[in-house]
Structure formats: structure tokens, C-alpha cells
Amino acid sequence: MSVAESCTGGMLGSVITSVPGSSEYFLGGVITYSNDSKEKLLMVKKTTMIENGAVSENTAAEMAAGAKELFCSDVSVSITGIAGPGGGTAAKPAGLVWIGISTKKGTFARKFSFDGGRDSVQKKAADAAMKLLIDTVAELD
Numbered sequence: 001m002s003v004a005e006s007c008t009g010g011m012l013g014s015v016i017t018s019v020p021g022s023s024e025y026f027l028g029g030v031i032t033y034s035n036d037s038k039e040k041l042l043m044v045k046k047t048t049m050i051e052n053g054a055v056s057e058n059t060a061a062e063m064a065a066g067a068k069e070l071f072c073s074d075v076s077v078s079i080t081g082i083a084g085p086g087g088g089t090a091a092k093p094a095g096l097v098w099i100g101i102s103t104k105k106g107t108f109a110r111k112f113s114f115d116g117g118r119d120s121v122q123k124k125a126a127d128a129a130m131k132l133l134i135d136t137v138a139e140l141d
Contacts, residue, residue, distance in 0.1 A: 001016075001025055001026055001027065001073050001074065001075045001076065001077070001133070002026075002027045002028055002029055002067045002068060002070070002071035002073040002075075002076045002077075003016070003028075003029035003030075003067060003076065003077050003078070003079075003129075004029065004030050004032060004042055004063040004064060004066065004067035004076065004077075004078040004079075004100075005029060005030070005031050005032070005078070005079050006031070006032055006033055006038070006054070006063075006078075006079060006080040006081070007055075007079060007080060007081040007082065007083040007097065007121070007122065007125065008079050008081075008083075008122045008125050008126050008129075009031055009033070009122070010029070010031050011122055011123070011125075011126040012029070012077070012079060012125075012126045012129050012130070013026075013028075013029040015126055015130060016029075016130075027071040027072070027073050028071050029067070029071075030042065030067065030070070032063065035049050035054050038054065038059065038062075038063060038066075038080075041066070041070065042062065042063050042066030042067060042070065042078075043062070043065075043066045043069070044059055044062040044063055044066060045062065048062055053092065054080060055080050055081055055082055055092055055096055055097075055098060056080075056098060057098055057109045057111065058109075059080055059098065060078050060079070060080050060098035060099060060100035060109035061078075061100045061102070061107045061108060061109045062100075063078035063080060063100055064076045064077060064078040064100030064101055064102035064107055064109070065100075065102040065107045067102070068102040068103075068107075074103065074104060075101070075102065075103045075133070075136070075137060075140075076101070076102045077099065077100065077101055077102075077129050077132070077133045078099065078100040078101075078102075078109075079097060079098075079099050079100075079125050079126070079129050080097070080098050080100075081095075081096055081097030081098060081112075081121070081125055082094050082095065082096050082097075083095075083118045083121045083122050083125075084117065084118050084121055085117065085118060093113075094121070095113050095114045095115055095116070095121050096111070096112075096113055097111075097112045097113070097114060097121070097124075097125045097128070098110070098111055098112070099112060099125070099128060099129045099132055101132060101133065101136050103136060103137075103140060104140075105140065110132060112124075112125065112128050114128075
């Protein structure tokens with residue numbers, strides 16, 4: 001498995017690698033905080049970010065697919081969002097997070113809205129990504 005993170009800044013990768021033996025299934029991850037790094041490292045289309053924004057369903061899906069390809073993994077999870085307290089708008093408020101999953105069966109993204117401060121939003125996003133990842137992998141078997 002692999003990860004691509006933006007607003008969580010590596011928190012998800014840290015959660016995964018805190019488990020002994022994770023080196024048997026975790027290939028790696030990238031923190032693509034800037035749009036440029038999303039485009040260069042994960043092959044997120046520039047038009048996707050222009051038309052939908054960096055925090056969007058399409059960007060999260062492309063991030064997950066890009067990480068899956070980059071690491072040649074069976075499954076990848078991505079997180080992009082607005083952790084706050086600033087950076088939000090009426091249309092995309094602080095706490096908005098998109099989590100993407102890419103597997104051999106396809107790629108999708110789910111929208112989440114978390115309350116609380118920056119640390120809380122980041123932790124909730126990482127926890128939600130782990131749950132979505134576990135549920136998705138369970139369905140693959």
C-alpha cells in the first residue's frame with residue numbers, strides 16, 4: 001500500500017508505520033502540499049486543479065491513482081483538505097477533506113467535513129482515511 005497526503009502532512013504515514021511489521025505492506029508515501037508537487041509527483045492534471053481546486057473529489061482521486069502508480073502498490077489512499085484555521089471559503093470551509101482510494105477495482109473519493117482546530121481536523125482526517133482504507137481492503141477479499 002501507499003499514501004499521498006496534503007493537509008495531514010505525513011500523519012497518515014506515521015500512523016501506518018507506528019505498527020510493528022508495517023514494512024511488510026507499506027511501500028511509502030508522499031506529502032504533496034503544493035499544487036505543483038501534486039502535478040509533478042502524482043500526475044494530477046493541472047486542469048483538474050484549475051477546474052475543481054486542490055481540495056476536490058477529482059484531485060483526491062487523481063492523487064490516490066498517482067500514488068498507486070508511483071509506488072506500484074495494490075492500494076493507495078490520498079488526503080487533501082483544508083485543515084484551517086484559515087484558507088477556507090464559504091464553498092470550501094476549513095474542515096473540508098476529500099479522501100481518495102485507488103485499487104485494482106477502481107478509484108473513488110469521499111467527502112468529509114470535520115470540526116475543531118487544525119490538529120483535530122488533521123487527526124480526524126487521518127483516522128477517517130485509515131477506516132476507509134480498511135473497509136475498502138476488506139471488500140477486496
